[in-house]
Amino acid sequence: MKKIILVxxxxxFVGCTSTGVQVTFDDENSNTIREHLQYYVDGDIDSxxxxxxxxxxxxxxxxxxxxxxxxxxxxxxxxxxxxxxSTSWSQEEGxxxxxxxxxxxxxxxxxxxxxxxxxxxxxxWNGTSISTGDALTIPVHVIYVWNDEGQVQxxxxxxxxxxxxxxxxxxxxxxx
Amino acid sequence: MKKIILVxxxxxFVGCTSTGVQVTFEDKKSNAIKQAYVEYMNQNFEGDxxxxxxxxxxxxxxxxGYDEAKSLIGLHHELYDDxxxxxxxxxxxxxxxxxxxxxxxxxxxxxxxxxxWKGTGKFSGETVEIPCHIGYLWGEDxxxxxxxxxxxxxxxxxxxxxxxxxxx
Numbered sequence: 001m002k003k004i005i006l007v008x009x010x011x012x013f014v015g016c017t018s019t020g021v022q023v024t025f026d027d028e029n030s031n032t033i034r035e036h037l038q039y040y041v042d043g044d045i046d047s048x049x050x051x052x053x054x055x056x057x058x059x060x061x062x063x064x065x066x067x068x069x070x071x072x073x074x075x076x077x078x079x080x081x082x083x084x085x086s087t088s089w090s091q092e093e094g095x096x097x098x099x100x101x102x103x104x105x106x107x108x109x110x111x112x113x114x115x116x117x118x119x120x121x122x123x124x125w126n127g128t129s130i131s132t133g134d135a136l137t138i139p140v141h142v143i144y145v146w147n148d149e150g151q152v153q154x155x156x157x158x159x160x161x162x163x164x165x166x167x168x169x170x171x172x173x174x175x176x
Numbered sequence: 177m178k179k180i181i182l183v184x185x186x187x188x189f190v191g192c193t194s195t196g197v198q199v200t201f202e203d204k205k206s207n208a209i210k211q212a213y214v215e216y217m218n219q220n221f222e223g224d225x226x227x228x229x230x231x232x233x234x235x236x237x238x239x240x241g242y243d244e245a246k247s248l249i250g251l252h253h254e255l256y257d258d259x260x261x262x263x264x265x266x267x268x269x270x271x272x273x274x275x276x277x278x279x280x281x282x283x284x285x286x287x288x289x290x291x292x293w294k295g296t297g298k299f300s301g302e303t304v305e306i307p308c309h310i311g312y313l314w315g316e317d318x319x320x321x322x323x324x325x326x327x328x329x330x331x332x333x334x335x336x337x338x339x340x341x342x343x344x
Contacts, residue, residue: 022196061328063305112264112271139235141309141326158309158326160235162333
């Protein structure tokens with residue numbers, strides 16, 4: 001009987017090895033990014049940037065990166081131009097708004113990529129121009145790549161800048 | 177001995193249940209997306225993988241339908257030459273796109289792609305490289321029913337304005 005129990009436990013360990021790449025939603029990295037986004041919405045840019053490595057590379061719709069310092073300035077500018085900044089996401093129209101869809105994946109090396117620990121978000125950015133009253137909504141996708149020290153080393157942002165540029169230019173012109 | 181073998185096999189089945197949400201890369205849906213990209217660059221839109229009831233969210237929160245989406249995508253080839261797609265951070269290998277598929281619980285299969293879109297504007301002469309991300313929700317009939325695009329359209333907008341000015 002003892003032998004049978006030992007074989008059963010051994011087989012469980014043999015068979016339980018997780019195969020394949022998994023995506024997680026309530027892990028530490030995902031929750032850290034949720035917090036990071038909330039800091040941004042609250043205008044607490046210092047806390048928002050705390051998880052970003054000082055030498056991080058941020059790619060905003062481009063293959064040329066900007067620095068963490070540049071991104072800090074961009075976010076501070078956004079809060080000076082827009083009021084009622086928020087993020088929203090719901091699975092379907094009229095569904096529960098959870099602010100952002102966040103998930104994390106540890107990617108192994110592939111034919112065209114090195115291994116990477118990644119958290120990704122999808123949300124709609126919402127804000128209202130303080131000077132013109134124009135409302136702006138922009139679907140956004142962001143990828144955060146983590147380094148071994150638990151900080152974000154690389155960020156990729158994907159969004160259409162057309163409407164944002166128009167509203168920001170009009171806002172700055174109205175403020176002069 | 178027979179009892180031990182039976183217990184071992186039973187335990188393997190018990191312990192092997194896949195936990196967690198899996199990401200796949202070379203599955204049928206991911207490969208269908210990659211093939212669709214090849215067809216796009218060849219300007220072949222017949223027999224495509226999109227449902228006639230497609231809801232296409234091109235960087236907006238209000239979708240357009242299949243016909244309008246097809247016209248919008250067709251516009252790329254009217255405005256740009258030498259369109260190509262690539263993805264890779266390796267030293268030698270570049271793929272057409274990084275594509276994955278996830279079966280989200282209580283939602284369904286979603287394929288997601290990331291790539292660099294490259295083209296030369298017919299009117300500006302400018303060659304532009306644009307990072308793109310697209311998500312695809314598959315319907316039960318094996319066709320894409322929702323598509324979400326995230327990419328900067330500022331160059332396309334400028335190229336379109338040039339094409340309109342050239343036509344006047």
